[in-house]
Amino acid sequence: MQTLDVRTVPPRERHPLIFQTFSELPPAGSFILVNDHDPKPLYYQFQAELKMPFGWEYLESGPEVWRVKIGKTS
16 A cells, blocks of 8 residues: 655645545555644545545544545445
8 A cells, every 4th residue: 555655745735746646546545644743624625625435544643643544435
């Protein structure tokens, strides 16, 4: 499974990169997002902008590192 660590990516580039990674997933594919803060605003952006269901599972919830499994669901 692919891991996308955005901790060193400039903040303005993070969401576009995450959306691009999601769009390139195969059906039922997923990736692990690694971030330096809770990506809850990204979750709300996914809800608002995606036209398909998605999976969102916290694997680690801080305080220094957040890891979230994000994937396409049917």
